[in-house]
Amino acid sequence: MKIIKDSLVGVAPRDLLINYGPTKLFVDNYHWHSPNFGLVASYTPKSRDVQDHFGVFRGVDQIESFAQAITGSGAAFLECKKHGVDPKDANDIFLYLFISIGQIYYHNYLQEGETFISIGHIKFYKFRQMVTDGRIYKVPKGIDLDEYFRNFTEERLIAYDLSPDFTLVTELFDITGRAIKIKK
Numbered sequence: 001m002k003i004i005k006d007s008l009v010g011v012a013p014r015d016l017l018i019n020y021g022p023t024k025l026f027v028d029n030y031h032w033h034s035p036n037f038g039l040v041a042s043y044t045p046k047s048r049d050v051q052d053h054f055g056v057f058r059g060v061d062q063i064e065s066f067a068q069a070i071t072g073s074g075a076a077f078l079e080c081k082k083h084g085v086d087p088k089d090a091n092d093i094f095l096y097l098f099i100s101i102g103q104i105y106y107h108n109y110l111q112e113g114e115t116f117i118s119i120g121h122i123k124f125y126k127f128r129q130m131v132t133d134g135r136i137y138k139v140p141k142g143i144d145l146d147e148y149f150r151n152f153t154e155e156r157l158i159a160y161d162l163s164p165d166f167t168l169v170t171e172l173f174d175i176t177g178r179a180i181k182i183k184k
Contacts, residue, residue, distance in 0.1 A: 007033035008077055009146075013041070016076055016087050017068055019096070023048055026065035027073065031117070032149040035077060038121035038132070038157050040149050041069035042139065050112045057110040062136055062170050067098045070120035071177040075130040079179055094128070094179040102174025108138065108167055115139040116169060121157055128179035134172050140165035 008016065013027035026049075032040040043065050045057040080090050110116055120134025139145065140163070148163075155161075 007035060008039065008073060009033050013068075013073065016073055018087055019091060020068065024064075025068070026061060027069045027118075029145070030069075030073070031145045032152045032157070033077075034154055034157075035074070035081070036122065036125070037154050038119070038134070039070050039074055040117055040119045040145075040152065040157070041073065042115055042117045042145055043069070044115040045110060045112050047112055055111050057112070057114075059104070059106055059170070062110065062116075063101060063104060063172065063175070064098070065116075066118040066120065066134060066136060066170075066172050067101075067175050067177060069118040070122075070132045070134055071098070071130050071175050072096055074122055074132070075125070075128065075177055075179055078125065078130075079128065093182060095182055096177060096179050098175075098177050099129075100174070100176040101172070103171075104173070105171040106169070107171070108169040110136075110138060110169055115145075117145065117166075119157060119160065119162075120172070120175070121154075123174075128181075129176065130178075131174055131176045132172075133174065135160055135168060136170040136172070137162060138167040138169055 008030040
């Protein structure tokens with residue numbers, strides 16, 4: 001699957017983040033994407049994600065989901081476009097690593113079946129390293145996320161301009177990832 005589009009909207013996360021197995025991929029859909037600016041993606045925790053944790057989607061998994069959705073997906077997309085390769089070929093060239101986190105603030109929690117969005121912007125991208133900030137929001141029931149974000153803008157993303165029906169769950173700062181060249 002070659003990414004020839006101008007954004008990740010409509011791309012299946014499993015086609016981009018192919019090194020994540022079915023139990024460790026925490027991104028279901030991309031809803032808005034401005035390649036050099038930011039992303040909005042969603043995930044709904046499954047029963048396996050909350051097993052042995054009182055039905056709650058753990059904070060560490062929220063961080064992983066955000067890192068996959070915003071930093072990992074954003075960097076993978078840009079590297080594939082830059083090198084003119086599809087994600088499968090990019091995985092022969094690069095190993096994508098989550099290398100550090102800044103501050104994290106939890107305001108709420110997520111349970112099995114509660115859809116949330118990761119909304120984040122790119123603060124820095126150079127030499128295959130990406131640093132992002134963002135938030136996780138619980139999505140109101142019954143909302144069509146593709147329709148909601150159809151006319152979203154960079155200005156709205158940076159202001160986290162969402163309906164008050166979205167519930168702030170987590171604020172994340174300086175989520176950093178790097179694509180390391182694989183030496184053969």
